Amino acid sequence: MTKLEETTYYVVNTADDGSDAFAVKFNDKEEAEDYLHTEQRDFRERTLLTESQFLADWSKPADAYASEEDASQDGYVWDDKFERWLEIPVKNA
Secondary structure, three states: OOOOOOOOEEEEEEOOOOOOOEEEEEOOHHHHHHHHHOOOOOOOEEEEEEHHHHHHHHEEOHHHOOOHHHHHHOOOEEEOOOOEEEOOOEOOO
16 A cells, blocks of 8 residues: 655646745645635635645745845745745745
């Protein structure tokens, strides 16, 4: 019997102008898809990504910046959980 690998999903929420983007973390794909398709009044575009896709699109490795000041100039902040620089926050990590 093989153990299925658990996948974490992220729904990235972005406004039309790209401002105020954030991600919401889910441990269940069905919950992520429900959230993805829930109508809300903020008119944000939503994208469902696996954790590896999320990190590839919205983060940089630890050695990408020499300091927090350098990273913040590009809009990145350090995330201890991922040990990477994130461009957008994860709201429920």
